[in-house]
Amino acid sequence: MTSLPRWADTALVPLFSLALSLMVAGLMVLWIGENPFHALGIMLKGAVGTAYGWGYTLYYATNFIFTGLAVAVAIHAGLFNIGAEGQATVGGLGAALVCLSLEWPHWSLALPAAVCGAALFGAAWAAVPAYLQARHGSHIVITTIMFNIIASALLVYLLVNVLRAPGQIALETASFPPGAHLPTAHEILGWMGIGFPKSPPLNISLLLALAGCMLVWVLIWRTRLGYEIRTFGFNESAAIYAGISPFRIVMTTLLISGGLAGLMAINTVMGEAERLLNNAVQGAGFVGIAVALMGRSHPVGILLASVLFGILYQGGAELEFHMPAIDRDMVIFIQALVILFVGALDNMVRFPAERLLAFIARTR
Amino acid sequence: MAAEAIDTASRKPAAPAIELRNITKSFGSIRANRNVSLTIERGTIHGIVGENGAGKSTLMSILYGFYRADEGEVRIHGIPTPIPDTRSAIRAGIGMVHQHFKLVHNLSVLENIVLGAEDDFILERSLTRARSLLLDLARDHQLEIDPDAIVEKLSVGLQQRVEILKALFRRADILILDEPTGVLAPSEAERLFAILRGLKNEGRTIVMITHKLHEVMAVTDTVSVMRRGEMVTTCRTCETDAGKLAEFMVGRKALFRVARDSAEPGERVLDIQDLSVVGRRGNEAVRRVSLCVHRGEIAGIAGVTDNGQAELLEALGGIRPATGTIRIAGREIDCSRRAASARSMHEAGLAHVPEDRQQLGLVLDFRAWENMALGYQHRFRRPRSRLLMDISALQDLTADRMRRFDVRPTNPSILAGRLSGGNQQKLVVAREFGNAPSVLVVGQPTRGVDIGAIEFIHRQIVALRDAGAAILLVSMDLDEILALTDRVAVMFDGRIVGERITAETDATELGLMMAGVVTESLQ
Numbered sequence: 061m062t063s064l065p066r067w068a069d070t071a072l073v074p075l076f077s078l079a080l081s082l083m084v085a086g087l088m089v090l091w092i093g094e095n096p097f098h099a100l101g102i103m104l105k106g107a108v109g110t111a112y113g114w115g116y117t118l119y120y121a122t123n124f125i126f127t128g129l130a131v132a133v134a135i136h137a138g139l140f141n142i143g144a145e146g147q148a149t150v151g152g153l154g155a156a157l158v159c160l161s162l163e164w165p166h167w168s169l170a171l172p173a174a175v176c177g178a179a180l181f182g183a184a185w186a187a188v189p190a191y192l193q194a195r196h197g198s199h200i201v202i203t204t205i206m207f208n209i210i211a212s213a214l215l216v217y218l219l220v221n222v223l224r225a226p227g228q229i230a231l232e233t234a235s236f237p238p239g240a241h242l243p244t245a246h247e248i249l250g251w252m253g254i255g256f257p258k259s260p261p262l263n264i265s266l267l268l269a270l271a272g273c274m275l276v277w278v279l280i281w282r283t284r285l286g287y288e289i290r291t292f293g294f295n296e297s298a299a300i301y302a303g304i305s306p307f308r309i310v311m312t313t314l315l316i317s318g319g320l321a322g323l324m325a326i327n328t329v330m331g332e333a334e335r336l337l338n339n340a341v342q343g344a345g346f347v348g349i350a351v352a353l354m355g356r357s358h359p360v361g362i363l364l365a366s367v368l369f370g371i372l373y374q375g376g377a378e379l380e381f382h383m384p385a386i387d388r389d390m391v392i393f394i395q396a397l398v399i400l401f402v403g404a405l406d407n408m409v410r411f412p413a414e415r416l417l418a419f420i421a422r423t424r
Numbered sequence: 425m426a427a428e429a430i431d432t433a434s435r436k437p438a439a440p441a442i443e444l445r446n447i448t449k450s451f452g453s454i455r456a457n458r459n460v461s462l463t464i465e466r467g468t469i470h471g472i473v474g475e476n477g478a479g480k481s482t483l484m485s486i487l488y489g490f491y492r493a494d495e496g497e498v499r500i501h502g503i504p505t506p507i508p509d510t511r512s513a514i515r516a517g518i519g520m521v522h523q524h525f526k527l528v529h530n531l532s533v534l535e536n537i538v539l540g541a542e543d544d545f546i547l548e549r550s551l552t553r554a555r556s557l558l559l560d561l562a563r564d565h566q567l568e569i570d571p572d573a574i575v576e577k578l579s580v581g582l583q584q585r586v587e588i589l590k591a592l593f594r595r596a597d598i599l600i601l602d603e604p605t606g607v608l609a610p611s612e613a614e615r616l617f618a619i620l621r622g623l624k625n626e627g628r629t630i631v632m633i634t635h636k637l638h639e640v641m642a643v644t645d646t647v648s649v650m651r652r653g654e655m656v657t658t659c660r661t662c663e664t665d666a667g668k669l670a671e672f673m674v675g676r677k678a679l680f681r682v683a684r685d686s687a688e689p690g691e692r693v694l695d696i697q698d699l700s701v702v703g704r705r706g707n708e709a710v711r712r713v714s715l716c717v718h719r720g721e722i723a724g725i726a727g728v729t730d731n732g733q734a735e736l737l738e739a740l741g742g743i744r745p746a747t748g749t750i751r752i753a754g755r756e757i758d759c760s761r762r763a764a765s766a767r768s769m770h771e772a773g774l775a776h777v778p779e780d781r782q783q784l785g786l787v788l789d790f791r792a793w794e795n796m797a798l799g800y801q802h803r804f805r806r807p808r809s810r811l812l813m814d815i816s817a818l819q820d821l822t823a824d825r826m827r828r829f830d831v832r833p834t835n836p837s838i839l840a841g842r843l844s845g846g847n848q849q850k851l852v853v854a855r856e857f858g859n860a861p862s863v864l865v866v867g868q869p870t871r872g873v874d875i876g877a878i879e880f881i882h883r884q885i886v887a888l889r890d891a892g893a894a895i896l897l898v899s900m901d902l903d904e905i906l907a908l909t910d911r912v913a914v915m916f917d918g919r920i921v922g923e924r925i926t927a928e929t930d931a932t933e934l935g936l937m938m939a940g941v942v943t944e945s946l947q
Contacts, residue, residue, distance in 0.1 A: 422450065
């Protein structure tokens with residue numbers, strides 16, 4: 061229970077944390093002899109200044125929405141699922157198997173099937189840690205992070221020995237059939253007569269992610285299952301008093317969480333690469349943790365935080381390109397600062413904010 | 425190790441131990457303490473009484489350095505002493521025994537006592553020194569305890585003793601006790617009072633916060649009453665009586681006895697046969713208990729804490745599996761490990777007000793309306809929907825029930841954690857009583873609740889009985905058992921050692937039975 065009013069808790073604290081992290085990042089940029097305002101300008105222009113930039117920013121944001129929702133659903137049950145990375149990896153396998161299994165006539169058929177495949181595989185990957193937690197109390201923070209490593213090893217094994225296209229050297233499957241090609245933003249907006257650059261990988265998965273936000277909101281705050289999940293998350297003994305089975309809640313919540321993480325593959329594997337690559341998740345599972353924390357586990361917050369991290373990713377790539385003094389590591393460092401400040405150091409801002417507001421209330 | 429309490433030389437001889445001058449403390453818009461002044465003489469036992477939310481705990485938290493007063497001054501032994509944190513309080517010779525003990529359960533008594541007061545980098549040496557000091561303390565104050573016992577294995581009374589020793593170990597000569605008898609059985613409470621008197625005779629000063637007026641009358645020298653953040657009166661205990669204090673507390677004439685007609689018991693509704701329950705520590709906490717409760721009757725279970733009552737309640741609530749049979753209205757409810765569930769109990773018409781409202785009965789982070797569905801979440805379904813909850817219906821029902829059961833403030837969206845203890849309990853009562861259950865099991869319904877709420881809850885229990893419910897009331901408070909029940913069973917060591925018609929027994933006989941003394945001639 062926080063003593064902050066809602067607006068301060070959901071808007072003021074994260075925004076202030078963000079400003080603080082940008083300040084520290086700015087100092088770092090200054091230290092290596094570049095102008096931080098110029099750098100910020102490049103980042104913003106690159107990420108949101110052009111339709112091209114938006115195309116990438118929102119593509120990244122789509123990934124983070126899925127993994128952020130996955131982490132958030134688990135947080136509502138008091139569970140810390142840090143296995144979204146692995147669940148998304150295995151979800152990619154599910155999506156790829158579905159796409160490669162048939163000569164799909166049209167994407168509108170392939171998409172629902174691939175959604176099922178990705179979600180089922182993601183959920184299945186969460187099922188073992190979930191069962192171990194629910195039945196034996198093995199902590200999912202430990203088991204899910206182990207399963208991340210197992211997932212990437214499994215994928216390499218399958219790509220090397222089973223799924224690799226004949227005669228192919230790279231670690232990837234054959235390209236998906238044309239019928240499994242998802243409409244890109246360029247194509248969709250083109251049907252409406254709106255011009256949009258061709259190269260950004262933004263595709264119809266964004267709409268799927270937005271629908272996911274809606275559904276998660278309904279699930280958590282409008283359904284009986286969501287009520288039971290939150291009861292369990294706040295107070296396990298009260299949940300038992302209310303006739304809620306802890307086993308059922310832990311299993312169900314983590315299966316949903318894993319399924320959502322798996323759905324990320326629709327965007328990357330099916331929407332962008334159109335074949336299964338090694339390491340297609342690229343840390344989005346971990347960014348999902350920061351997104352869920354910053355977004356206060358609320359779909360609207362997750363949406364906003366995802367866009368922010370999309371901007372950081374795309375803007376960072378632009379920065380690397382336009383400012384030679386800032387290399388890849390520096391960009392990762394800046395992203396890490398933001399994660400650190402808004403995700404982990406939340407209380408550093410929260411406590412002074414609580415005191416400040418109490419002080420204002422008293423002087424009034 | 426804390427420094428020597430207060431330099432004895434600088435102590436003015438006649439100065440009172442504690443002087444609080446014009447203390448004011450606000451939390452947001454709530455003024456918890458308004459201009460409170462209080463003087464407590466050295467070597468006395470002082471009681472502070474008041475309803476929940478009267479500001480007693482806030483005042484003591486200021487004295488112990490948990491909160492800082494917005495205005496006012498604290499003087500200890502005549503010397504102005506700012507107390508910005510608990511460390512300073514300990515340094516000033518103040519010790520506090522909280523209502524909910526602050527002990528580390530899986531550490532030993534000795535380790536708990538040393539914790540935070542280690543005087544050496546090497547723990548072993550601190551422990552050795554502390555051990556001899558502890559044994560001296562225990563001997564000098566008749567507070568015998570096994571230094572190596574693990575705290576969670578100790579009874580509540582002994583755990584409290586550890587807390588007192590902890591304070592004495594830190595050389596406290598002012599001891600604050602917050603609701604010290606809340607968790608104790610009557611005999612344990614007597615023992616505590618003896619200890620407090622002993623400490624007083626050594627010249628220590630004791631401040632005791634309580635709801636229980638008879639304890640104030642029994643043990644204190646002076647008493648003050650707080651109401652709505654203000655100090656209403658302070659007087660010598662021998663010059664007042666419980667009735668007057670109660671009037672000061674509530675600001676009106678209090679009713680101690682619930683007006684009630686005699687019971688008209690009907691058929692058996694709750695029928696328990698040979699019920700055994702394994703408790704928290706893996707022991708057989710309830711041993712082959714058989715008991716029945718009739719329609720239109722309040723049956724009580726009296727007993728000293730930790731004699732299986734809690735586990736019996738939990739089994740009846742479906743929280744803890746049991747062996748034996750539980751029948752509700754003739755239908756057997758499966759209470760085995762695989763099937764036990766609060767839901768099946770609810771479906772059979774049983775409602776359960778748990779002993780621990782904050783841990784079991786409520787989700788403190790939930791709003792009032794969300795708490796109103798706790799355990800009944802299946803009943804608030806949207807029409808034609810299997811998954812969605814009917815939230816507007818739930819909110820309307822909550823507003824209605826909060827008015828009916830006098831939960832204040834009557835705001836369905838308030839967080840349960842923001843309600844006072846009495847109102848939290850009324851919220852639980854509103855939920856469990858509101859569904860017109862045919863069986864109600866209630867654990868300690870008025871523990872830590874103010875007089876106004878006690879009266880209200882007692883009336884509701886009687887009203888539910890008169891409406892035809894079968895009620896099983898578990899309480900450590902004999903007054904409550906005698907005031908409310910029609911029939912009483914006494915539990916000792918997991919068994920029911922005797923049953924009486926309440927009108928035909930008294931506190932003395934029940935007290936003996938609670939202590940495990942069953943005289944055949946009485947039966």
